[in-house]
Amino acid sequence: MQNVSFKSRIRPVGVGDFYKVARTIGEKGNACPPWTIKDSAFNKDVFTSGVIDCTVCGITDGENALLVHICPTLEENKNFKKLQII
Numbered sequence: 001m002q003n004v005s006f007k008s009r010i011r012p013v014g015v016g017d018f019y020k021v022a023r024t025i026g027e028k029g030n031a032c033p034p035w036t037i038k039d040s041a042f043n044k045d046v047f048t049s050g051v052i053d054c055t056v057c058g059i060t061d062g063e064n065a066l067l068v069h070i071c072p073t074l075e076e077n078k079n080f081k082k083l084q085i086i
Contacts (some may be wrong), residue, residue, distance in 0.1 A: 022047050031056075035071035042066045 013021075022030070029043035035054060041047075046067035048056060055070045070077045
């Protein structure tokens with residue numbers, strides 16, 4: 001992992017614009033509540049909402065993306081052995 005580069009375009013948007021884009025992505029791309037590993041999204045485009053004290057990770061191969069949104073208040077998310085990707 002010596003040649004990792006960050007090439008994403010992060011652009012802050014308002015709530016209205018966020019939900020306008022989210023509607024075009026659809027539910028298949030939504031890492032939705034209750035925000036466990038089972039609720040991760042894998043799609044061409046992905047999104048999530050409600051990130052406050054959560055852990056969020058996005059991984060892409062350039063065509064599809066995996067978005068994981070983990071809420072720390074849920075008991076099932078406190079065992080990180082269950083969250084490991086092997």
